[in-house]
Every structure is written in structure tokens, then in C-alpha cells.
Amino acid sequence: MAAVIDASIDEAKLAEPAGSKRGRPRWLTAYLYILPALVIMLAVTYWPILFQVYMSFTDYGLRNLRFDAPGANFVGIENYINLITNQVAQIANFNFWGMLAFNLFWTFSNVIFHITIGILIAVLLNAKGLWFRGVYRAIFILPIVIPTLVVATVWKNMFDTDFGAINQALAGIGGIFGISPDNFHIRWIDQVDPPISWLPLPLSYFALLITNIWLGWPFMTIIATGALQSISKEYYEAASIDGASGRQQFFNITLPLLRPAMIPAAMYGMIVTFNLFNLIYMVSGGGPLRQTEILVTTAFRLVNENRLYGLAAAFGIYTMIILLVLTLLTNRITKATESYV
Amino acid sequence: MKLKAIALLTIAMFVATACGGGTSGTTGGGAAAGSIKGNITLWHAYGTGSSEETALNGVIDTIKKANPDAKITVLQIPFDQVFNKFQTEAAAGGGPDLFTAPNDELGNEVRANLLLPLDDKLKGKLDKVAPLGVDGLKVNGKLYGVPMLFKAVALYYNKDKVPTPPKTTDELMTMVKAGKTIVQNQNGYHLFGWPQAFGGKLLDDSGKCIADQGGWADAMQYQLDLKKAGGKFETDGGRADTSFRQGQVDMIINGPWVLGDYKKDLGAKLGVAPMPTGPKGKAGPLTGVDGWYINNSAKNVDGAIALALAITDAVGQKAYADVAGDVPVRTDVTISDPLVKSFADASATGFARPQSAEFANYWGPFGDAVTKIIEGKSTPAAGIADACKAMNTANKK
Numbered sequence: 001m002a003a004v005i006d007a008s009i010d011e012a013k014l015a016e017p018a019g020s021k022r023g024r025p026r027w028l029t030a031y032l033y034i035l036p037a038l039v040i041m042l043a044v045t046y047w048p049i050l051f052q053v054y055m056s057f058t059d060y061g062l063r064n065l066r067f068d069a070p071g072a073n074f075v076g077i078e079n080y081i082n083l084i085t086n087q088v089a090q091i092a093n094f095n096f097w098g099m100l101a102f103n104l105f106w107t108f109s110n111v112i113f114h115i116t117i118g119i120l121i122a123v124l125l126n127a128k129g130l131w132f133r134g135v136y137r138a139i140f141i142l143p144i145v146i147p148t149l150v151v152a153t154v155w156k157n158m159f160d161t162d163f164g165a166i167n168q169a170l171a172g173i174g175g176i177f178g179i180s181p182d183n184f185h186i187r188w189i190d191q192v193d194p195p196i197s198w199l200p201l202p203l204s205y206f207a208l209l210i211t212n213i214w215l216g217w218p219f220m221t222i223i224a225t226g227a228l229q230s231i232s233k234e235y236y237e238a239a240s241i242d243g244a245s246g247r248q249q250f251f252n253i254t255l256p257l258l259r260p261a262m263i264p265a266a267m268y269g270m271i272v273t274f275n276l277f278n279l280i281y282m283v284s285g286g287g288p289l290r291q292t293e294i295l296v297t298t299a300f301r302l303v304n305e306n307r308l309y310g311l312a313a314a315f316g317i318y319t320m321i322i323l324l325v326l327t328l329l330t331n332r333i334t335k336a337t338e339s340y341v
Numbered sequence: 342m343k344l345k346a347i348a349l350l351t352i353a354m355f356v357a358t359a360c361g362g363g364t365s366g367t368t369g370g371g372a373a374a375g376s377i378k379g380n381i382t383l384w385h386a387y388g389t390g391s392s393e394e395t396a397l398n399g400v401i402d403t404i405k406k407a408n409p410d411a412k413i414t415v416l417q418i419p420f421d422q423v424f425n426k427f428q429t430e431a432a433a434g435g436g437p438d439l440f441t442a443p444n445d446e447l448g449n450e451v452r453a454n455l456l457l458p459l460d461d462k463l464k465g466k467l468d469k470v471a472p473l474g475v476d477g478l479k480v481n482g483k484l485y486g487v488p489m490l491f492k493a494v495a496l497y498y499n500k501d502k503v504p505t506p507p508k509t510t511d512e513l514m515t516m517v518k519a520g521k522t523i524v525q526n527q528n529g530y531h532l533f534g535w536p537q538a539f540g541g542k543l544l545d546d547s548g549k550c551i552a553d554q555g556g557w558a559d560a561m562q563y564q565l566d567l568k569k570a571g572g573k574f575e576t577d578g579g580r581a582d583t584s585f586r587q588g589q590v591d592m593i594i595n596g597p598w599v600l601g602d603y604k605k606d607l608g609a610k611l612g613v614a615p616m617p618t619g620p621k622g623k624a625g626p627l628t629g630v631d632g633w634y635i636n637n638s639a640k641n642v643d644g645a646i647a648l649a650l651a652i653t654d655a656v657g658q659k660a661y662a663d664v665a666g667d668v669p670v671r672t673d674v675t676i677s678d679p680l681v682k683s684f685a686d687a688s689a690t691g692f693a694r695p696q697s698a699e700f701a702n703y704w705g706p707f708g709d710a711v712t713k714i715i716e717g718k719s720t721p722a723a724g725i726a727d728a729c730k731a732m733n734t735a736n737k738k
Contacts, residue, residue, distance in 0.1 A: 062453040065432035066637075069454060089735035090702055092709030092728075160580065190576050192716040287576070289712055304425050306705070307449065 118220020392601025477630030538619025600666030
């Protein structure tokens with residue numbers, strides 16, 4: 001009986017004029033279905049973006065924030081020019097290009113360490129006959145599950161000049177070699193002078209780097225472990241029969257076969273590290289003298305501390321363009337969307 | 342027998358607490374019973390567990406008991422977020438009915454039309470408030486808050502190590518050279534008081550920075566000399582506090598908001614004195630006024646004003662002075678604690694915090710100048726000149 005009804009419905013559909021139901025085009029039905037989602041997207045995504053673009057061409061400030069406030073003054077591309085020519089007097093030492101260069105250097109230097117350490121530890125954990133493999137893997141996952149704010153606070157305390165664990169540990173090691181503990185009051189976060197005279201990076205950069213290495217390698221280890229386990233043992237057996245050493249097997253089998261998994265992970269790590277607000281804000285605060293400030297922490301200061309909404313909007317547009325370029329490059333290298341094109 | 346003694350002691354403590362007048366739970370605003378009505382949301386930014394929070398909670402508890410028709414909701418906001426959060430929410434028509442904070446952002450908030458002018462509502466109700474307290478909450482001649490406390494930094498000292506505090510900058514230098522230690526917060530706020538002692542002035546009448554015309558560079562040179570003699574500078578306020586509270590340093594310059602906490606650690610050893618006088622006169626720490634501000638979008642304006650007046654009445658301010666060591670703005674509140682009295686003296690000689698748009702651009706350039714100078718990356722004269730130039734550029738002066 002049901003089959004008969006279904007068949008009659010299908011016949012009715014076929015009998016309708018092409019592309020319409022009771023005269024309504026089929027495309028209209030489709031649009032009606034996506035309309036609720038579209039309305040929400042317009043309200044919470046596209047409208048704020050459009051409003052930000054509008055703000056970036058104005059001197060929007062606190063006085064314009066109230067819902068019944070007068071509109072901001074149109075300033076054309078002044079905000080955009082002021083940013084790239086470093087004409088932001090409210091923030092001392094503002095240097096857009098220097099900050100961008102640091103942001104990129106920060107990103108690449110971190111990800112290189114994450115990947116190298118991540119792969120090495122994954123290979124070690126994959127070794128045959130390793131005891132307590134599961135325990136190690138569980139411990140190594142801890143940095144991922146602990147909230148970044150907690151990690152940042154703990155590490156900041158560890159870098160304390162007088163009471164921090166890092167300086168105390170160094171003093172302990174130094175004591176073995178007869179070096180006075182007074183030499184280990186290292187100002188990890190505050191020291192303005194670079195520790196390496198020819199390298200214009202403050203000590204707080206290295207403190208941040210150490211912290212973020214601790215934070216970032218376990219993710220890469222997880223990815224690499226998964227990829228390692230999918231490599232067929234037959235490759236290694238064949239290589240052994242042909243006389244390949246362990247080193248040759250690593251560089252000619254393991255690394256090339258890890259590549260498809262590690263490149264997307266590296267790109268993801270790059271984007272995350274590029275925007276790593278919590279860690280920098282909590283550990284160094286962008287200091288000393290704004291030398292470890294990155295784009296997202298600066299955007300936060302423009303809004304939260306200086307209330308320069310118009311300027312911050314233009315800054316956000318620049319950041320979006322930079323991230324867009326990075327993402328397009330990522331997409332090109334990883335061919336992540338290739339199968340959908 | 343032992344249990345009985347403990348039970349009796351406990352009962353005695355309860356009775357003493359109930360009858361006494363100096364603890365948090367029993368002091369409080371003496372609002373006329375039943376004068377506060379409706380739902381009122383209040384924000385504060387006192388630290389969790391701090392003596393100021395304890396004082397406020399005690400005052401609010403008393404007010405709640407006397408005003409059963411009022412439903413008062415208290416929300417704590419972290420201090421570094423309170424202004425931004427209020428401004429964002431109030432602008433959108435939300436936020437609390439009232440909130441308390443120093444007058445740091447008062448000018449900006451008034452210019453953004455976020456606060457309710459209170460001249461008419463408070464007419465005749467602030468007679469007992471010191472004029473400096475009322476003036477501190479005025480912008481362009483209009484009143485925008487109910488004054489509560491004065492806030493200015495002074496010199497804390499450990500009496501065991503510094504029996505007599507330094508009265509002049511020369512005395513302080515001599516002490517430090519002789520081995521006494523002082524720690525200072527390395528920022529534009531805590532060091533603001535020194536330039537006035539060396540004849541420095543930040544702004545002229547038109548709002549133009551004139552710090553580069555003398556005094557400021559001398560004050561910063563003095564800081565460098567102090568550092569060379571053994572004075573410490575900290576960018577982390579918590580670390581500076583800890584070193585003083587643990588007795589590792591003998592003196593620190595800080596505000597009354599930490600008095601209650603310092604007392605817990607140092608007790609009778611704690612002393613407070615105004616910042617030392619310099620060659621050109623008294624030091625001029627930035628004197629702020631903590632007030633209660635009424636949101637322009639408040640849903641219960643009358644309730645919020647009545648609550649603010651209740652918190653800031655003589656009983657409420659006395660509670661703040663006794664529990665938290667804060668300096669009341671009312672002239673009819675007797676300060677019994679000599680340490681709080683010292684802060685009152687420091688506030689009286691301080692530099693009233695300007696509410697101008699120009700002053701808002703002090704913090705970035707001068708905060709940076711302080712770091713550069715103290716860290717030896719810039720000379721005092723060059724650092725101050727650069728900061729002044731940046732401030733004038735930002736202010737289009």
C-alpha cells in the first residue's frame with residue numbers, strides 16, 4: 001500500500017511544471033531553507049565585519065560608543081596610514097613593521113622547535129620494547145589539557161628573579177661548579193638589554209620561547225605518533241634487507257612519510273602561535289618596552305587600554321589581511337582544499 | 342573541662358563581635374531604614390579577600406538588613422577590567438546601576454555620556470565632604486559621583502629597621518647609602534609624586550605638556566642616584582609588596598589600599614609617612630578620589646543614589662577607614678588609626694588627578710620613559726623630553 005502511495009507522489013512531482021511547486025521556483029525553496037542561518041550569519045558575523053570596516057575609516061572612540069551617541073568623524077585612510085607609519089603617539093614605541101617582523105619570527109622559531117621535538121619524542125615513544133609507553137603518552141598530553149592561563153601564570157612565577165624555580169635551579173647547578181648564587185638573579189622578564197648583543201631579542205623572548213616549547217611539542221608528538229603508526233613495517237624490513245642503517249631509514253622512510261601529516265599540523269601550529277595572546281599577555285605583558293608585543297596583544301591594548309576603536313578597527317583589518325595571506329600560503333602548500341575544488 | 346573552656350571562649354567571641362564596632366560584619370552604612378528600594382546591581386573592583394572587599398561586604402550586609410525591600414546584587418570585576426567592562430556595557434544600555442572605582446576614567450566616561458550628572462540629586466547631601474573630594478568627581482563643573490575615599494601614595498616603613506622616616510629626599514638618599522633599603526614600583530603612577538618635589542610640572546593651563554621644562558628630569562636623576570645607592574625598582578607590584586611584607590626591604594611607596602594587608606604581616610612595626618620633601622617643596626603624589634558612579638543607563642536611579650549615599654555616610658566611611666585603612670573624604674569621620682591619618686596628610690598635599698582628555702595621554706609615553714630611564718636606556722632629560730613630545734603629539738598640542 002505504502003509503495004503505491006510513494007509511487008503516486010513521485011508521479012505527482014513529475015507532473016509539476018519544471019522548477020516549480022504551485023508556481024514557486026525550486027531555488028526559492030532552497031533559499032527559504034537557508035534563510036534562518038543566513039539571517040544569523042548576517043547579524044553575528046557579516047554585520048560586525050562591515051561595521052568594523054566602517055569604524056576603521058573613522059575616529060571612533062569612547063564618546064561614540066553609546067547607542068544614542070553621535071556618529072564618529074570620517075577620517076578616510078588616516079588610521080591605516082598612521083599605523084604603518086608608526087604615528088600612534090598614545091602607545092609608546094609603537095612600531096608596526098618591527099612588531100610584524102617579531103610576530104613572524106616568534107611564530108616560525110616556535111613551530112620549528114615544536115615539530116623537531118615533537119617528531120623526535122614520537123619516534124622514541126614508538127621504539128620497540130619501550131616500557132610504560134602509555135604512561136609517557138598520558139603525561140606528555142598534560143600541557144595540552146592544562147588551560148593556557150594556568151600554564152602562563154605558573155611559568156611566569158617560575159621565571160621570577162628572586163623566588164623563581166628557574167633561577168633557583170640554575171643557582172643549584174652553578175653551585176656544583178662553585179659559581180655564586182648571586183650570579184643567578186636573572187631578570188628573565190624585565191631585562192631590557194638583549195642577552196646576545198648581536199641579536200635584537202630581549203631575554204623575555206627566550207622565556208616565552210621556553211614556555212611555548214613546553215606547551216606546543218605534545219600536540220606535534222600526538223600527530224607524529226598517529227602518522228608513525230600508519231607507516232607499514234614492510235618498508236623498514238625491505239630497507240633492512242637492502243642494508244639501510246637506522247639513520248638512513250629515518251631520513252628516507254620515516255620523515256618523508258610523516259610529511260603529509262606534519263605539514264598541516266605545522267600550519268595549524270603557525271596560526272595558533274601567531275595569535276598566541278594568552279601566553280604573551282600573561283608572561284611578559286609584551287615587555288620590556290613592547291619588545292615582545294605581537295599583533296593580537298597590540299589590538300587588545302588599542303581597544304582595552306586606549307579605547308582607540310577606529311584605529312583598532314584598522315589594525316584588525318591589517319591583521320586579517322596578514323592572516324589571510326598566511327592561510328592562502330598554507331592552503332597552497334598543504335593543498336588542504338584541493339579535493340573540494 | 343577543656344571543651345567547656347573552648348565553648349565559653351567561642352560564645353564570648355561571638356558576643357564581643359556582635360557588640361564591637363571595628364569588624365567587617367558589624368560596621369556599615371547607616372542608611373535610614375527602608376529608604377533603599379528595588380533591584381540594584383553594584384560593581385566593585387576590590388581584590389578577592391582584600392580588606393576593602395571585607396569592608397564593603399560588611400557595609401552592604403548592614404544596609405540589606407535595614408532595607409529589606411532592596412535587592413542588592415554585588416558583583417566583583419577585576420580592577421584591570423572594570424573600566425572597559427563598564428564602558429562597553431553601559432554604552433549598550435546595560436551594566437550595573439552603580440559602581441565604585443578611582444576617578445581614573447571619570448573624564449572619559451563623562452565625555453562618552455555614560456555617567457549620570459548628580460548635582461541636583463545630591464544638593465545639600467555632601468555638606469560633610471571635603472571640597473577636594475567633591476571637586477575630584479567633577480568634570481567641567483558638574484558632579485558625576487558620590488565621593489567616598491581619597492587615594493594617594495605615601496611612604497611605608499618598617500619601624501624595626503627605620504625608626505624615623507626620612508623627611509627629605511636628602512635624608513632618604515643618606516639612609517639608602519647607609520644601607521637602608523627602599524623598593525619602588527617602576528611606573529608612571531607610583532613615581533608621579535617626585536617631580537613636584539623637584540619643581541616639575543606636567544601640564545600648563547592649556548593642557549600642553551611642560552615636563553621637559555625642568556623638575557621632571559631632576560626627579561628622574563634622583564631615582565637613578567637612588568638606584569645606584571641601592572634602591573630597588575620593580576615592574577611587578579606584587580613582588581615589591583612581598584619583599585616589603587616579608588621584611589626584605591625597609592621602605593616602599595604605595596597606597597592605602599594595601600594598608601590592611603601590610604598590617605596583617607607587619608603589625609605594630611608598620612609606619613606610614615608622607616613622601617619625602619624635595620629641594621623645591623613637597624612631593625605631589627597623584628591624589629585620586631574613589632567615588633560611586635551612577636550609570637546613565639541605570640534601571641533604578643533613585644535606589645542606586647540612595648545606596649551610594651548609604652555606603653558613603655559617616656558609618657560606612659568609618660568602616661572603610663577602620664577595616665581597610667582607607668582615607669575617608671568626610672570631615673565628620675574621626676580617623677583613629679595614625680597610619681590612616683598619615684595617608685590623609687599625603688592626600689591633602691597631593692596633585693589632584695586631572696580629568697582632562699590631555700592627561701589621559703600621560704600614561705603610555707611617561708610609563709615608557711620611566712622604564713627607559715631606570716633601565717639606563719635613556720638619560721632623564723632625553724627620556725622626559727621624548728615622553729612630553731609624544732604626549733603633545735597625541736594631544737595635538
